[in-house]
Amino acid sequence: MATDLHRTVTVQGLTRSFDGRPVVDGLDLTLETGQFTALLGHSGCGKSTLLRVLAGLDREISGTVLVPRRRAVAFQAPRLMPWKRVWRNVLLGLPGRPDRAVADRALEEVGLAHRAGAWPKTLSGGEAQRASLARALVRDPDLLLLDEPFGALDALTRIKAQRLVAELWRRRGCTVLLVTHDVDEALLLADRALVMRDGVIAYDTPVALDRPRSPSDPAFAALRGRLLAELGVEEGESADDPAPVRAPVAAAHP
Numbered sequence: 001m002a003t004d005l006h007r008t009v010t011v012q013g014l015t016r017s018f019d020g021r022p023v024v025d026g027l028d029l030t031l032e033t034g035q036f037t038a039l040l041g042h043s044g045c046g047k048s049t050l051l052r053v054l055a056g057l058d059r060e061i062s063g064t065v066l067v068p069r070r071r072a073v074a075f076q077a078p079r080l081m082p083w084k085r086v087w088r089n090v091l092l093g094l095p096g097r098p099d100r101a102v103a104d105r106a107l108e109e110v111g112l113a114h115r116a117g118a119w120p121k122t123l124s125g126g127e128a129q130r131a132s133l134a135r136a137l138v139r140d141p142d143l144l145l146l147d148e149p150f151g152a153l154d155a156l157t158r159i160k161a162q163r164l165v166a167e168l169w170r171r172r173g174c175t176v177l178l179v180t181h182d183v184d185e186a187l188l189l190a191d192r193a194l195v196m197r198d199g200v201i202a203y204d205t206p207v208a209l210d211r212p213r214s215p216s217d218p219a220f221a222a223l224r225g226r227l228l229a230e231l232g233v234e235e236g237e238s239a240d241d242p243a244p245v246r247a248p249v250a251a252a253h254p
Helices: 047-055 086-091 100-109 125-137 155-172 183-189 218-231
Strands: 002-004 009-018 021-031 036-040 062-068 071-075 143-147 175-179 192-197 200-206
Touching (some): 009 047, 021 200, 047 071, 047 175, 071 125, 086 125, 125 155, 175 183, 183 218, 192 218, 200 218
Parallel strands (some): 002 062, 036 175, 036 192, 071 143, 143 175
Antiparallel strands (some): 009 021, 009 062, 192 200
């Protein structure tokens, strides 16, 4: 893997194997600067492995991977250190000795400035996820990687978190890769949707829908149907089980 001064992501022939079995198998992918891309696929197809490679957390690979030098990742679990107050969690891992004001600015951006001095155990699920986002944003990333960041949230908190991410992307203009199982979430947020299958990108489509978006829009419904077909599930099923696809009741912004 190499980092560069550009903001484009370029992956060529990426392979990552576990116990001799390739999970990512000769994958090619380019993410354009400022693009919001959603990556869908069944559990075990390699989505999170790809994200970890792009984040620099997994280097046992072959192939070419070029990513921006400044990148950050937020996972489904906020991964806050319980013995550090929120603002210290936001600064965790930053080089040097950054001032608290740096954390306060990031927390203000995600609407959590009033909880800067709180202990993580006192945060709600939505607040903890916003703290995790602030920890990613404080790195001023050119590439923001999101691995199922809303999966553990209740429906209403999930909608608020989706809107927050959409607004942060619009404001900052960074490249975003969102790993998700939720087709509606992908269509509400992204301007490109990918389906991963058998270790490669099997389907790639633009999401050319006007914003704000609504699942009731016929064009939205048509694109949802195409993505579900690529995932091999019937309308009303999720990509991994027979439960209904999660469909937020309000449109994401901007």
